Amino acid sequence: MDFDVIVLGAGIVGVSCAIHLQDRSRRVALVDRRGPGEGTSFGNAGLIERSSVVPYAFPRNFGTVLRYARNQSTDLYWDYKAMADFVPWLARYWHESSPTRLAAAARDMLPLIRLCIDEHEALLARAGADAAALVHDGGWIEAYRTPNEFMLAAKRAENLASAQDLRLDTLDRAALLEREPALSDAFCGGLHWRDPKSVTNPGALTKAYAALFTKGGGRILVGDATTARAQSDGWIVQTSDGPISAREIVVALGAWSDIVFAPLGYRIPLRAKRGYHMHYEATRSAALGQPVLDREQGYVIAPMQRGLRLTTGVELAKREAPPTGIQLARAEAYAREAFGLGRPLDAEPWLGLRPCTPDMRPVIGPAPRHRGLWFAFGHAHHGLTLGPVTGRLLAEMMTNQTPVADPQPYRATRF
Template structure:
């Protein structure tokens, strides 16, 4: 089997990239070891985060770092046995999260986020996936005046600098918006611009069907078998349908990118933040109206098609270590006190891995030392948000168009000169 381009990785980034290449007349084979959208793209909170112009930084407050060190929180957890290996990544992550550096990173990162809604809208309409989308933002709920005031001040800054829209909710406003929520909260903040997705896996599947309608093909295969073509220029990979050969290859492998890039001689210091989710039925006639974060406790409740999805913060561990859903258990205990959750709907907790770079920006662009190899990974918490933006940028660069955004800040050379 031959194609102009092989796209390795069928999460939201890989599928979006395959679409944009197919739209530009490229023959494309999409390759993954699993069904599209069944890894990291499966289990997120379902937000297209137009407000997320500031990437999640490493805490700079020593007292907060020490509290995280107690390892008893919902928003972060770590495996002690993994920490030695994680030190190089975490130390660089901490360094880049310094206030001045973090602000500069946010300015470079913002153009991606600012185009997230418009680029998703294009693919949602083309894929006929409007039924999976809500366009009414999401809510942060606050338990204390101090956290509320800090978040309002930061939101005001984002309005001034990035044109983000939000609404302040007092206690009565929040109770009206969420009548079944407990009265533990003093108010909230509603981000107005983001869209939410009722079924993230369903959205990736809809995009895949659209890709196939453009003439693209999906096959099951092993990205780690990537090698130069034996018969000349280009690349090849082994699949269940035989050898697939292509002139170009895109690595959209998320947290598994390192397995292939290291074989090619690159070192991206790619970290992993694992996360968990579980679905619940609401008790009685209770209804959760909004995607909602318990800000001080660090977990998320989302009214998905399957049920109310509870998602956790970040777990720092070996990528392939067995599940340890202690954060989910902690979050569930708290969540049951603020909303009437009934039984669990999943047989076991879902776990996924977010691919993170130490400077919090994705890696988008051509491989520095290999002809025909392109990188599209490292999107951390915003893979769903940035899939279509990344796909368009990669496709434009690969086909000789001028990318609609300057991608120099995301270039691979910043890690591999």
């Protein structure tokens, strides 16, 4: 065998899996059609989200559902041409979002969420000063435009923070503007979640972790995941350097993971929630200190190395469909004055794919019917958050070590 393990996918999850397997004396090849961190890991809001202890659920509020059905909202846009494919998935998502099932999903995800900061910090300590400089303390702010929404959200948030031992500051209008002078008075208050960290260039952070992998002797190769084939004693994949083989293979392709598992007969309900970003010049003298979520309109403005990044909510459309730009235009109309957005700094919007399962849990662990096949995908909005802890958990499972968290909730056989 050329390697012990081939990891398909060089996003934050795949890179983290490769590092942790290498740390356990495995010879690892990391294969992707692009460079590390150039897919969805490049384009997110840059949050290591320690405070996100409740998964993003399907709304159960009738008013919210009706608003989404009208398809005029900023935080969700759906393309009617894709709905036939999405309706069964959305029905299961709605079912899994009942209060009882959502509470179970939160309990299952909590062990990974609690470890997300520690596992990133462990990699940052090894990746060097340049990588560490990309990651900042300070958390993020959830800002509200209407007093009633803010009052209700503050009560829920304070109860959650108390139950989960999270640091939260509830800010009225004056306190919010004092903490973030770059904001306009469009917001009446905010919730400052202080435990998370923010990343000013998520793609560069993934590349820094990939450099740590190659420094340890790992190989990064350009290849086509659809060429992965089982053979008598392992797996083979075609790369630009020729075919490579290994006894084990990891599918960490995010929203594209089905190009490998579906031909092998696995019917895992993975769908992509699409999202956009665009960078803008900052026009205000005060610099934005941390990411801010406009909660009622459903977009994030985050300070990045390349200006202010506007990251949209969810677009439900076919994975391969061309960009629409609809959500970005809607969000920009609200964000321009609230955040002082200047001229766009990108030639065109960036489009990414969030890999989601309807039960709001990733798939981490062995494939049930193929020896040496492992899964690590489906992290929804939290790939950056959960990449390193996922890599550790999977590597421990693959090397018969005691896992850092119970892997049962993430097993592929649950579908």
